[in-house]
Amino acid sequence: MRDFKYIIGLLFVALQLAGCSDSIFEDINTDPNRPSAVSTSSLLVSGEKLLMNTVRNPDLNLRGAQLYAQYFSQNIYTDQSRYMMPTGYSDAFWTGLNRALNNFNEIIKLNVDEKTKNWATLGAAGSNANQIAVVRILKSYAFHNLSDVFGDIPYQSYGNNDPDFEALQQDPDNLTPKYATQEKIYVDILNELKQSADTLLKYQEQQTFKNADIIYDGNNLKWAKFANSLRLRLANRIAHKLPSLATEHIEDALAKGVFASNADNAIFKYSSSSPNEAPLYQATITANRKDFAISHVLVDVLKGDRGPFNIADPRLEIFAKPNSKGVYFGQPYGLPLAAGDLFPVDSISLPGAVINAANYGEVLMEYAEVEFLISEINDWEDKAYKKAVRASLDKWQVSTAAADLYVQQLPSANKENVLSQKYLALFNQGIESWSEIRRTGYPLFLIKKGDVVWSGTVEGEKVSYQFTPEVGSEIPSRFIYPLKEQSTNKLNYQQALSKQGDDVIGTKVWWNKAN
Secondary structure (H helix, E strand, O other), X not given: OHHHHHHHHHHHHHHHOOOOOXXXXXXXXXXOOOOOOOOHHHHHHHHHHHHHHHHOOHHHHHHHHHHHOOOEEXXXXXXXXXXXXXXXXXXXXHHHHHHHHHHHHHHHHHHHOOOOHHHHOOOOOOOHHHHHHHHHHHHHHHHHHHHHHHOOEOOOOOOOOOOOOOOOOOOOOOOOOOOEOHHHHHHHHHHHHHHHHHHHHHOOOOEOOHHHOOOOOOXXXXXXXXXXXXXXXXXXXXXXXXXXXXXXXXXXXXXXOOOOOHHHOEEEEOOOOOOOOXXXXXXXXXXXXXXXXXXXXXXXXXXXXXXXXXXOOOOHHHHEOOOOOOOOOOEOOOOOHHHOOOOOHHHOOOEOOOOOOOOOEEEEEOHHHHHHHHHHHOOOOHHHHHHHHHHHHHHOOOXXXXXHHHHHHOOOOOHHHHHHHHHHHOOOOHHHHHHHHHHHOOOOOOOOOOOEEEEEEEOOEEEEEEOOOOOOOOOOOOOOOOHHHHHHOHHHHHHHHHHHOOOOXXXXXXXXOOO
C-alpha cells in the first residue's frame, strides 16, 4: 500500500512540473541546491529523499553509527568496527544534509516572497503557513542530526535572526558561515518545533503537500505530533544541561500531543524500483556485498544470553537471518584485521529480509521511543516501559501471542532495563542509538576495550581475540569535520575548535559533556 502511495505521490508532483520533467525520479536525482521554476511539492519529495538517503547513508551511518552501536559487525574488513574512520565519510554526510536543507529553505523562500507565495500554494500544496511549518520540522530534524554528529555547526533558523546563524545564505552565497554553538542550536530547534507544531495543530484538519509528502501524506496533525515528539527527544537530551528549559518543553509537548500509537510513526518508505531503493539494500544487495553481518552482541542479547533479559526475544528472527545450518550466529564484533575473514559468510547471520528490503521504511522517529522517553521522564515508570516494548514488537509485526508472552516475562522497569530495551527498539536507527549510548552510557552489555570477543581453535591452536580499538579507547564521541571546512572556511572552523575542543573523535559534543 505504501509503495502505491509513493508512486501516486511522485505522479502528483510530476503533474506540477511545468515542462521540467515527466518523471519525478529525474528531479530527485538532480542537484537541487538552487532550483528554479520547480514546485514546492517537487522540492519537498526530493528533499525528504535526500534527507533520509544521507541520514542512513552507507558511510557515516552503516560504517559509522551502526557499528558504534554494535548492531552490525564487519567481516573481512574490520577497521571501522575499531573506530578507524576515513575522513571522506564526514564530507558525504555534511554535503548531503546541506543539500537537503537548501531544498527545504527554498520552499520557505517561495512561500515568503510576495512574487511567488501565491504560486507556491497551487496544486493543493497547502497554505503558505502550513508549508513553512512542515519544512521547519524537517530542517530541525536535519540540523539536529548534523549537530549530534559534529557538535557546533553552521546553522540557520526561520524564527531567530541571531547573527551566529549564517548557514544557507544565498544571493549572494555565504561560503564561510559562522559555526553556532550546539547549545544555541538545540535551544532554537526546540522553539522551531514548538512554533511549527502550534501552527499545524491550529490547521490540523487541512492537508499540506498531500501525496508529495512521502512521510505523512500531507497529514497536518501527524506532523504536529512528530514535532512535539521530536521536542520530547531533544529536551530530554539536554535536561541535565538546561533543566528548566527542558522541563518547559517536555510539559508543553506532552500537553499538546505526541505519538500515541505506531500509526503516528514518522517513516519514509522507499520504493522497490531502482534507483529509489532503501540505503541498506543499495549498500548490500545492489552492491553485492556481504561484509556486514548482525553482531554477536545483538544476537546474544536477543537470544537472552547477554544483558539483563534472560529470555528469547521474538525480534531475533526479524532482525537477522539464520546461517546455512539454521542457527543464529552473530559475527564477533571488532575482530582484528587478521581475523576478519575467520567466519565464512554462510556461517554468520546477515540482516533479515525485512531489514534489508528494497522498500524498507526508514524511521525518523517512532511511538516506542516516545514511551521510553516518558518512562525515563517519570523516573523509570513501568507502565510506559511496557507500552514502549509492546509498541516495538507490534511495529516489527511480532505475533500477538509472542508479544504478550515476551512482555509478561520482562523484568520491571529500572534505568538499565528501560535503556537496554530502548537500544533494541532503536535497531537500524544508527545515529540516534549512538547518540543515546553517548548520552546515557547504556546499554552496559556493549563490547569495551579489552573484552574478549571470540575464543576458539584456529588451525589447531587455541586463540582468544580481544577488542582493541585502532583509535581512542571508547566509542567515538563525534565525527571530525569535513576536510574542505579546514580550507574553505578555515577561520570559522578554527574558532569552533577553540570553543568545542580539538577536531578528533574523542572530543565530546556540548550535550555530552558533564558540565
